[in-house]
Amino acid sequence: MFNLHYLADPKRIHENRESSRSYYLPYAPTDDDDISSRVLSLNGLWQFRYFSSHLAVEREHFFDETFWQNSNSISVPSNWQMEGYGIPHYTNIQYPFPINPPYTFSDIPVGVYRCEFLCQPQEMKQFIRFEGIDNCFALYLNGKYVGFSKGSRNPAEFDVTNYIKKGSNQLVVEVFQWSDSSYIEDQDMWWLSGIFRDVNLISRPQECIWDYQIQTSFDSNYENGYLTINFPELHGEELICDISLEKESLVFQKTVVINNGNRHFSFPVASPEKWTAETPELYRLTLSTAEEKIVQEIGFREVAVLDNQICINGKPILFKGINHHEFHETKGRALPKGFLEEEIQLIKQAHFNAIRAAHYPHCPEFYQLCDRYGLYVMDEADLECHGMGSTGNKNHLSSNQEWEQAYLDRMKQMVERDKNYTSIVIWSVGNESGNGSNHEMMIRWCRKKDPTRLIHHEGESRDCISEKDGRYFQDVQHADFNSRMYATLEELQDVVDNPKITKPYILCEYGHAMGNGPGSLKEYWEMFYKESQLQGGFLWEWKDQGIKAKREGHLTYLYGGDFGDSPNDYNFVLDGLITPDLQPSPSYFDIQRQQEPIDIDFSQFETGKIIFYNRNQFRNMLGVKCRFELKQDQEVVSEEIISVDLPHEKSIEVALPSSLLKEKKGNLLKVTLFDYQNEDSFKLPKIIASIPIEQAVFPEQVQDSFKFKLIQDDAKKLLLQNRKIYLTVDKSTGKWQLEDETHKPYLTSPKSIFWRPTTDNDFISAKMWREYGVDRMISNLMSCSISVNDSEKLQLTLNEQIGPAGKFWHINQTTKITFFKDGRVVYEIFGSPINHYPVTVPRIGLVWQLNKKFENTCWSGKGPLETYADTGNGSYGDVFSRMTDNLSFQYLYPQESGNHHQTKWVTFETVAQVAIKFQGADTFDFSVHPYSVEAIDSAQHIHELRQDDHYYLYIDYQQHGIGSRSCGPDVLDKYQLHLQNYHYQFEIRVKGAKSSES
Incomplete structure (x- = not known):
């Protein structure tokens, strides 16, 4: 018992x-x-x-x-x-x-x-x-x-x-x-x-191979290989074993006798096809005894630190990594058949080449898939005691001899089970468990058992950072490389500049992907590509761990506290690049862009050339199809497809097709690379980049249909009509709206807005914004004046004081609205903050109510995904069309989403072809939601949101960046929206529906 x-x-x-x-x-x-x-x-x-x-x-x-x-x-x-x-x-x-x-x-x-x-x-x-x-x-x-x-x-x-x-x-x-x-x-x-x-x-059988250990290595030129097999444990005194190695054909077959005095065998293999994440070449190894056979897929791969860099097969590599938990939305950690392979395919499609088994050994199928698809694996022991930090001694267990064997058992179990998977290049002693003598014992045992792989211990690296100035004072002494979580760009630069740090450096966690975000991935990858000591990192994390359930008749996702579990950490479990049902978030495409194997350089564009650089370190990309599209707004005026061979680690200059150079029209060149991995069992994504050729000139071919006729113009009201659309202006308040033929509103007069539904990454900033009352701004109209310069236009000037109740600061805002009798409306807005105002605000803009009949949206700018000042690098410049309902991504915890940064113009159109177009003097931000800011901000689950009978349209001067402050650095200063004097301008045009009377 x-x-x-x-x-x-x-x-x-x-x-x-x-x-x-x-x-x-x-x-x-x-x-x-x-x-x-x-x-x-x-x-x-x-x-x-x-x-x-x-x-x-x-x-x-x-x-x-x-x-x-x-x-x-x-x-x-x-x-x-x-x-x-x-x-x-x-x-x-x-x-x-x-x-x-x-x-x-x-x-x-x-x-x-x-x-x-x-x-x-x-x-x-x-x-x-x-x-x-x-x-x-x-x-x-x-x-x-x-x-x-x-x-x-x-x-x-x-x-x-x-x-x-x-x-x-x-x-x-x-x-x-x-x-x-x-x-x-x-x-x-x-x-x-x-x-x-x-x-x-x-x-x-009574006599059998109980355990075996496979190791591969190369000669000094990495040309010829060696396959070494150890048999540390047998059941029986002696076994005759046939060893065969096959790929498409038999490589070799040997018969050996295994006994106590003969358990180590090494076989030369001439010019083996090498395994890397880019070239996951596998061989079939069979160990056959009289009564049993064992089949193992293996690859020829060697990992080592050479010249202070982590190298695979002799070449320094860059870890384009992701942290991965085992989780399914309805099954928990019991993963259905085929689910992991779907995940691995999505991971590869985002150009990840590495994966951290966070924070425990995964099921065997995981490693088999990583071997086959090509992913460098950091395998991690099932060990974390993060909560011990609250005792004041994070090493309470890690330096406690009573727990020594428990720690060692976790290292042994992982290494012994997983030692024959080619994809594993790093053993990790665990996660967030401090740094103690028990870890040192784990490392000593591991080095003796498997000297062919590297060892990771972030806890030791953390202890190499001075509490006084936050700088590293030495390299790790026991692990093979330095490791850090959520380092800032400044901290990374300090590592590069620090002569005391010579070992390789990676981020085992960075870019906390909780909700909307993370921001500034572009800056991290610019540094990774530039500095050889920084060998990449593992983004946190792959997937939201929300549990799917039905609440109030709606499907939703639940998190900490929703089951009455206490204590809990609320929605911190929703921090992935994809949703639990494997739907990629916008940040998935952001990191996909940063990790693309091909870089497109437009610096020589004016000389008629584009430079392609193949970042791959092992894989040539042959027969890459390159499509050039010269566009004038939505129209493709010329198109050409060529084929390009891209050797690994090489740049190739490609001349622009002469047919494009002859074109007189065109304001955007779109370059798409595709079909470069046809032999794979799944399709890698296209690589798309675009460059504006000249300042866009947008055609006004619908100008004639903008003409309005004057219906009423007196002291109180201005009323204009264009077919079945009306524009009404209240001259006493400055409020106006567009109406249909029954005088129901199409577009209502806007209100100034400075708040956004807080994102998970607004964490710290939102607290400050709320303390300043940015979430409860009140507008007081100080004056409204009318100016009629000529018979063709009417100008209203609104002077407002906008500030929060109970706070000693406000914004003096002047809004000039010019109504042209051809139906154009021009906004010019000036703002100036007064007294003790916050350093930053979430947004500066206007919110309108837009009729839901405007179900189609078309815009020129970055797209098709949501973009913010520091996110959206997975997007590119073009003209995009989407259903208005599909402009936002639904994060599981409701928050700000769906912004479109650097927009030139946006048009909303009904089925009946009534159109409203916003065009900025400079670029602007826009977003559309079926919920108000207040509704989104107060909701804690998606099932709590109820759509209003109209859209909320936001035309913003700017929005604050996103960052990754939920568990990482704040928004970079250059992406923050500093509250200071501001000025922006845009124009609205309206096109009425065609009718038989017109």
């Missing part, structure tokens, strides 16, 4: 668990590679009972039918909270229990599982292998206790040969939600419990 005292004993890590081994599924000699007759999957429906306390579980009755009378069915794999038992609980740093290691709760929830299966042992040894159970579990088979294990994201394998019987067998697994190991599994994610990865019954 399992000893419950082990739940609070960090020295008791497992009992009767087999020694760790590399991951593989053995095959019978005659099996095809697709299906193994030696492996019986126990996945499926199991019987299940949930107990709120481990003290209420009658373990002695596990094999009595009375115990299971009130049981239900549950899917394995799954997390029981996602199946309706207990509640999901989200915390980032804080522990959900009182901090008193090794104790958690006096009542620990338990899930008891039962599975019945048939078995015909046939004199084979029988093993049950669990790939992942959260948090701690005890195993029983046919009425007998087998053993237990801790380590949620690590496998546990048990020899059940002496417990199993021929015919029907009963397997019982008792899973405990909490144990002492919860203290070192404090990752930023949902606390979810249960059997969440595969369960297999594995039949093995």
Whole structure:
């Protein structure tokens, strides 16, 4: 029977668990590679009972039918909270229990599982292998206790040969939600419990290979390779093993004898095709003994620090990395078949070449996909005790000898299971667990076990930073390279300039992608490309971890606190580039642009040339199709497609096609590269760039249809008509609107606005803005004067004082509105802040109410995605058309979205071809929403938003940048909207609908 005292004993890590081994599924000699007759999957429906306390579980009755009378069915794999038992609980740093290691709760929830299966042992040894159970579990088979294990994201394998019987067998697994190991599994994610990865019954011959270790290397010229295979553990005294290596054909086949004195074998391989993230060339290795075979995909790859740079196959690389959690919107950490491959394809399509298994070893399929698709992996031990920082000693556990073996077990489990995956180039000792003697022991063991890979420890790097001035005073001494989270650009420059720092430097986390953002990715990548010591980073993070649910009749996504879980860290779990259902956010396309393998340089454009640079370090890009489109606004006036070969790490000058140079028209050249990776099983994205050829001159071909006729012009009112559209002006207040033939509003008079729904990254700034009252500005009209300069126009001058109640500051704003009798309306706005005003504001602009009949939007500027001052580099200049309802991205936590920065003009049009066009004297920002600022700002979930019967149209002078301050640097100064004197101007034109009367 399992000893419950082990739940609070960090020295008791497992009992009767087999020694760790590399991951593989053995095959019978005659099996095809697709299906193994030696492996019986126990996945499926199991019987299940949930107990709120481990003290209420009658373990002695596990094999009595009375115990299971009130049981239900549950899917394995799954997390029981996602199946309706207990509640999901989200915390980032804080522990959900009182901090008193090794104790958690006096009542620990338990899930008891039962599975019945048939078995015909046939004199084979029988093993049950669990790939992942959260948090701690005890195993029983046919009425007998087998053993237990801790380590949620690590496998546990048990020899059940002496417990199993021929015919029907009963397997019982008792899973405990909490144990002492919860203290070192404090990752930023949902606390979810249960059997969440595969369960297999594995039949093995009495004599077999238990473990093997594959290593590859090259000669000094990286021309010829070596394949080394070690066999650290056998079942049996001696084995004859046939070793074969194949690609399209057989490379070699050797027969070796493995015994205690002969376990190390090395084979030369002439000119192997090398594995890199750009060229993921894999070979098929087969290890065959008399009664069993093992098949492994391997690649020839070498990682080392050479001349103070991390190199793959002798070349310095740049990590274009992403942090990845295992999560599914309805299944938690039990990932459905095919889901991971969808994710990996999306990751590759964004030009990522590296991935950090944050913050625990992932399921085996993950590494197989990274091998095949080509991603450099930082594999991370299932170790984090971030919450210990609140004790005042972040190293309380990491330097505690009582926890030494628990730490070491997590390193061993990861390295032993994953050591044969080619894609893994870095071992990480864990995340946010301080820096102590237990980490040093992990590193020493790892170096001895696997000297062929690098070791990462951000906690050690953090301890190399002076508390006095924030500068590094030395390199890391135990890890292989320096690492940092969320460094500012200034801090990165200090690293480059610091003579004490010579080891490579990466950002294991940067660019916090929470909600709208992150900003300034362009600046980070300019520095990464420029400074060789800075070898890239891993963006935080891949996917929002929102749980899909129905609330108030609407589908929505839930986060911390929504299940009554307390304490919680609210919506901090929604911080990814894509949504839980794999929809890319605008920031996905932002980072995609920064990481593109081909750079397009227009600096020689005036000489009729464009320069393409292939940033790839290993892969030539041959037969790249390059499409040139010369455009005059929405019209393509000339188009040419050529084919280009781009050698890796080379620049190629390409002459512009002569047909384009002969054209007299055209104000924009759009260059698109595509079809350069046809051989892949998925399509990489097009690369698009554009350059304005001259200052755009926008045609006024609809000018005739703008003509209005005067209906009324007296002391109170001006009324103009264009077919079925009316323009009315109240001369006493300056308010005006466009109306349809029934005098219902098309566009209402605007109000000044300085607030935006706060983004997650507004975090710090929003607090300051609210303290200054920017969210509650009141406009007082001080005067309204009328000027009639001639018979063709009327000018209103509005003088306003705009400021918050109870605060000693305001803005003096003068708005000049000129109404031309041909229907044009020209706005010119001057503003000047007075007294103790804030340094920055979220926006300066106007908000209008726009009739929902204007369902089509067309604009000239950056697009088609949302753009802000420091985001939107995934967009490009052109003329774009979209449905008005589709101009914004729906973030799971409602916030500012959908802005279109650097717009030249925008037109809104109805089906009946009524059109309203805004054109700026300079570029401006615009956005459209079916909700008010107040509604978005007060909503906490998307299901709480209810559309109004009109759109809210924002025409902004400017908006404040985005930044990544939710967990990183603030908006760069050049992208901040400083409150100072401002002046902007734009024109509105209206085109009425055609009718039979006109």
